[in-house]
Amino acid sequence: MIRFENASVIFERDIFALRNINVHIENGDFAFLLGPSGAGKTTFLRLIYRDLLPTSGFVTVNGKDIRKLNEKQIPFFRRKIGIVFQDFKLLYDRTVYENIEFAMVSVYQRPGFIPKKITEALRLLRLEGKEHLHPHHLSGGEQQRVAIARAIVNSPLILIADEPTGNLDDDISRDIINEFKELNMLGMTVIVATHNEKITEIVSNHKKIIIKSGELIENV
Ligand SMILES: Nc1ncnc2c1ncn2[C@@H]1O[C@H](COP(=O)(O)OP(=O)(O)OP(=O)(O)O)[C@@H](O)[C@H]1O
Ligand SMILES: [Mg+2]
Structure with a gap:
């Protein structure tokens, strides 16, 4: 399970990449993380694989507060998370x-x-x-x-994909999302960040997390 509790990320003074985010993602969920460019999607994902720490608040992944992982524990922690980078x-x-x-x-x-x-x-x-x-x-x-x-x-227990269909045409995008659906049916928690709301229609029963300017707009 992934838990964001009042999590904020500030990169520069007074500029929040994420502000007071409260989100739960359950094991086995298929979640879409939606929002326009600059909304904070990549920042949100980076917290999950502990590439970043929250400036304030908590992020817990598989029962572990990411802030409490030491250098030795990080590779084992990351082994449980698969990441598909945009590029x-x-x-x-x-x-x-x-x-x-x-x-x-x-x-x-x-x-x-x-x-x-x-x-x-x-x-x-x-x-x-x-x-x-x-x-x-x-x-x-x-x-x-x-x-x-x-x-x-x-x-991995969790599969993260950052804009996996960004550069692909509609048919291939559909194929990719269908691959994720199959992996989700095998029990993997899947989190896909995208600015393309259309691809969410391919997955029934998905969770939708919408962020804009670092703020949580919708969480259903
Ligand atoms: N390392 C950084 N240093 C300073 N500011 C950053 C850094 N990373 C992101 N930001 C800022 O934080 C905000 C959110 O960025 P983020 O990359 O999370 O957005 P995004 O939703 O993934 O956008 P895109 O759809 O374009 O990939 C942006 O305003 C961005 O400029
Ligand atoms: Mg991004």
């Missing part, structure tokens, strides 16, 4: 397989366990046959799927 952040000098492998090696997964998990992730994201290609030989939608495969390969 993918793939390693362009490595193959699809190596990109996913790197995500596993960097959190010290058991070596014997790695190939099987990668094969599973490739199958789930329909990337079989692409494993030995470099990302620049893939389409935008395929690169996005590699980014998702990498985010889920360590079996």
Whole structure:
């Protein structure tokens, strides 16, 4: 479960990127985080994976106050969270397989366990046959799927995606959201930040969190 309690983030004096946010996201929820550019969506997500601490208030993820995590605990904490970055952040000098492998090696997964998990992730994201290609030989939608495969390969409890359909056309956006739906049905908590309200229609029973200028406008 993710809990924001009166959480605020101030980057510069008197400028609130987030102001007194109170939000609960339950395990297994599919949540859309909506709001225009500059609303505070990325800042909200960065708090969840403890890339940032609240200036005031509390953020609790899986029962842990993120402020109380020490340096040693952070990698283990992050292992439970898969992140799909807006700009993918793939390693362009490595193959699809190596990109996913790197995500596993960097959190010290058991070596014997790695190939099987990668094969599973490739199958789930329909990337079989692409494993030995470099990302620049893939389409935008395929690169996005590699980014998702990498985010889920360590079996996170929470999947976070920041504008995952930002650069993609409508059909591919629909495919991507449908992938997230499947992962959500497997039990993963999914949080998708977007400025595109239209894509929320693809998921029935979603939670909607709307922020504008750092303030919570709607939370249903
Ligand atoms: N590292 C930072 N230093 C200073 N100000 C920042 C920083 N990161 C974000 N901000 C400011 O905080 C506000 C919220 O930014 P944020 O990136 O969270 O918005 P966003 O909703 O993700 O926007 P977009 O849809 O354009 O990605 C903006 O006004 C932004 O300029
Ligand atoms: Mg953003």
